[in-house]
Amino acid sequence: MAVTAAAQLLDELMGKNRNVAPDEKVKPTDWRDAIYCKYYLVKLCPHDLFVNTKNDLGTCPKIHDEDARQLFQEVKNTDQKKLQYHVEFLRFCASIMNDLERRIDKGKQRLALMSNSTEAVPKVAKNNQEQINILSQKIEELETQAEQAGIAGNVEHAQGILKLCDQLKEEKDALLKPADRTQNNNSDLTQEKQMEVCEVCGALLIVGDAQQRLEDHLMGKQHMGYSKLKEIIDEISQLVKDTRELLYGPRISEKRSREKDSRKERSRDRGKKKDRKYDMDYEQAKTKTEKDEDSERDRRPKDKSRLDDRSHRRDSHRDREHRDKERYEDRHRNRDREKRKHRDSSHHHSCSHRRHKK
Incomplete structure (x- = not known):
C-alpha cells in the first residue's frame, strides 16, 4: 500500500508517463481502463473523505488521474459505460450510508x-x-x-x-x-x-x-x-x-420504480400467501376432522342399529329354535303317551278276554 501511495504521488508530480523513454510511444489515456478509479472519475473517491478518522476506508487501490477524469466528464451522460459508472458509484455510497445508519x-x-x-x-x-x-x-x-x-x-x-x-x-x-x-x-x-x-x-x-x-x-x-x-x-x-x-423514456424510469415497489410488494405478498396457505391448510384439516367426527357420529347409531338388528335376529333365531325344540319334545311326549295308552288298553282287553273264557 505504501508503494502504491508513493507511485500515485509521483504520478501527480511528474505525470503518469514519467518512466516512458524518449523514443517510446506514449499510450493514450482511456478512462475505461480498469486501472483508474471509477468513483474518482464520477465525482470523488470516498476513500479520500475520511482519511485519519475512525471511519477511514484506507488507501484506494486504483489510480486517481485528472486527465482520465477530464475525458470522462467530456463523454455524454447517455453513454452506457458512463451510466454504469454512475450506478456503481451510487451502490458503493449506499453501502457506506447503510453502515452509518446502523451506527446511528x-x-x-x-x-x-x-x-x-x-x-x-x-x-x-x-x-x-x-x-x-x-x-x-x-x-x-x-x-x-x-x-x-x-x-x-x-x-x-x-x-x-x-x-x-x-x-x-x-x-x-x-x-x-x-x-x-x-x-x-x-x-x-x-x-x-x-x-x-x-x-x-x-x-x-x-x-x-x-x-x-x-x-x-x-x-x-x-x-x-x-x-x-x-x-x-x-x-x-x-x-x-x-x-x-x-x-x-419516462415510462421506463417509472417502470423501474414500479418494479422496485412491486418486488417489495411481492415479498410481502409471499409472506401473506404463506400465512394464507397455512390458514387454508389448517381450515381444511379442521373441516376434514369435523366431517370425520360427524360421519363417525352418524356411523355410530347405524352401527349400533345394525348390531341391534343382528342381535335381534340372533335372539329370534334362538327363540325359534327353542320353540321348535319344545314343539318337537311335546310331540314326542304326546306320541309316547299315546303309545303307552294304547299299550295299556290292549293289555286291559287281553286280560278281560282271558277272564271271560274262564
Missing part, C-alpha cells in the same frame, strides 16, 4: 439504555433513604430510653439498649455507603444522559456543550465528509434518473 441506531440504543439505568438509580436510592430515616428515628428513641434508664439507676438495662443502638448504627452506616456510591454514579450517568447522536455522522454530542466545540465538530473531517457525500448522492441519483429518462 446503535448510538441511540446505547443512550436509551443509559437513560433507563439513570431512571432506575433514584428508585434504589429512595428505598435506602427510607430505611435510613426509620433507623435514625429508632436510634433516637433507644438513646432516649437508655438515658431514662440510666437516670433511674437501671444500668444493665441502659447498657443493653446502647448495644442495640450500636447495631442499628452499623446497619445505618452500611446503607449510607451504597447511597454515596449511588449518588456518584447517578451524577456520572446524568452527565452521560445529556448526550445525543449526530444525525449526519453518528457521533455522540454533549447537549448544551460549548459553542466552540460544537463548531469544531461541524467543521470536522468526518461530519463534513458525510455531509458532502449525501449531497453528491442526491446529485448523482438525479443525474442517473434524468439519463435513464433520456435513454428509455
